[in-house]
Amino acid sequence: MANTIDLFCWPKKDDLQSFSPHCLAVMAYSQFSKASVRVHKCARLQQYTASLPVAYNNGKMIEGMESVFTFMRSQGWNADYGLSEKQQADTLAFEALVKDKLEPAILHLQFVNAENFSNCVRGYYANACSFPWNFYIPGRLQKRAQLTLSALQPTSNRKSDLPDSSLQKKVITEARHCLSLLSKFLHDKEFLFGDSPRTMDAVLYGYLAFLLKSNLPNNVLCAHIRGCPNLNRFVCHVDDQFMKSVPKASTTDASVIIPRLSLSDDRKAQLKVLASIGIGVTAMLAYALLSGIISITLEDDPDADYVTFSVDNRCDDTQHEETTDNSQQ
Template identity: 35%
Template sequence: MAATMELRCWGGDWGLPSVHTESLIVLAYAKFSGATITVTPIDWTWKTLTGTVPELVYQGSTITEPAQILNFLRKQQRFNADYELSARQGADTMAYIALLEEKLRPALLHTFWVDAENYANLTRPWFASRSPFPLNFLVPGRHANTALSRILLTKGESPLHTITEVEGKIYSEAKECLNLLSHRLGTAYYFFGNTPCSLDAFVFGFVAPLHKASLPSSPLQSHLRQLDNLQRFCDHILNAHFSSHPGSPQPVQETVDANLQKLTQLVNKESNLIEKVLLLSSPWMTT
C-alpha cells in the first residue's frame, strides 16, 4: 500500500476548504492533478504558532511552500496538472505567478491583516477562535506584524516609507493585476484550455478568499465584484472540485461560529494589553 501524503494547513470557512491562500493553492492543485492527500487542519493546536503551513508530510520528509510542494507532486509523485501545457504556456504560467506575488499579495496582506476594520472584525476573531489559549492572544498579532513588515519591506521604497503612504500604490497595482487576470481568462473556465493547471491553482488561492470573505471594508473586494468572470472562476472551481469540503456552509455550524466570533471579539477587546505585554516579553515570537 502506498504511503499516505498528509497536508497540514489552516482549516476552512466562508465556503472555502481553507481560508489561507497558500493552503488553498496546494489543495486546489491536488484536486486538479488527482493527488490523494489526507488534510489535517492545524486549527486549535499549538502548530497555529509553531507550524509552517502548508506543510506536506510524506514518509518522514516534510515539504513546505506551495511551489516546493507542487514541484514534489509533479516530479516525485507524478501528479502533474501541467502536462498538456506548451512551452509558451509554461512560461506564461511562471510570469503570472510572479505577477500575483508582486502585485496582488501585498494588497491582500493589507486587506486582511493591516486594515484596522477588517482585522478587528474578521481576521483577528477568526484566527483567535482557531488557536488554543493562550495562543489566541498571540497568533493574530504575530501574523499582522509579519504582514506589515512584508509590505513595507517589498513596497516601502523611497519616498514611500509608512504604510499609509504605501496603501495607494499597492491597491492600484492589485487592481491592475486583477484586470490583467480577468482579461486573460476571458469567458473560459480555466486559463489554459479545458482543464485546470497550476496557474489556476495559484489564482484560485489568491482570489477566492477575497471573493468569499465578508469584509467590512475592502476597496479591492469592491473592484473584484466588477469582474464577473473571476468570480465565476472561483465559484466553478469550488463547485466542480470542492462540492463537499469542510468549509461548505452548514446552517447550524454558522450560528455556532457567529456566536463564537462575537464572544471572541469581546475577549479580544480586553486582551490588547495582554497581547502587547506577551509579545514584548517574548522576542522569539516575532519575525
C-alpha cells in the same frame, strides 16, 4: 506515486474551505492533479511556525504553497503535464505577477487595515489556535505582513518597520490592474490555459475565492472582482466541480501523524510563549505597585499565628478626590 499526503491548512470560515489563499490554492491543486491527500485543520507545530499550508509524507514536512506544489509534482501529481514551453513561461510570469501585485494587497486588507484585522482577522486566528497560541499567532502574522509590506516602500520613505498610509493606495491600484489583466487573459475560457485546470488556476482560485468570500468588513477588491463576470464564473466552477470533493481527515488522524521529533521544539516554543505572558503580567504588577496604583499593607497580630495583608486600590481614591475638587470649584 507516493502514499497519501497529510495536508495541514488553516480551518474553514463561512463558505471558504480555508481562510488562507495559499491553503485554498493547495487544496485546489490537489484536486486538479488528483493527488491523494487528507486535509487537517492546523496542528500545534504548524500554529507555532504559522507557515501553513504544510504537507507531511513519509516523515518529511514541506512548508509553503510553492514547496507543496513542487513536492506533489515530484510524486507524480503534476497538473501542468502537457503544457507547451510558451504556456510554462506564461505560468511563471503570472505567478510572479500575482505574488508581486495581488498578494501585497491581500496582506494589507488582512493585517494592516485596522477595521478588518480588529473585527474579523484577529478573531479568526485566535479561535483557530489553542491556548496559548491564540494570544501569539495573530500578532505574529500581522508583524510578518507589516514587514513584508514595509519592504515595498522606497528606502527614503521607510521610517519604521510599519508600512505608511501612502502604501495602501499603491497596492490596491496595482491589485486592480493585476485582476484586470487576469480577467483579460482568461476571457471566455473555462481555465487559463484551456479546458484543463493547471497550477496557475489553483493559485488564481486561492486569491479570488478569498477576496470574494472572506467577508472582510472593508474589502475594496471584492467589488472589482464582481465587476469581472468571467472571474466570478471561474470561482463558481472550481467550487462546484472540485472543492466539494476535498477529502477531510478524521479528528483522530491529526495527532497521530505529527512528527514526534518536532513536538519537543513545539513544547519549547510553548514554554517561551508562556514565559512571555508571565513576564508581561509581572511587569504590569510591578508598575502598579511602584506607581502607587496598588499598595499592600501587612497586618501583624501578636496574638495570632499568622500575618495578614490587605491590597488597596488607589485609583478609586484618586478619582474620588478629583471629583470632590471639581465640585468644590
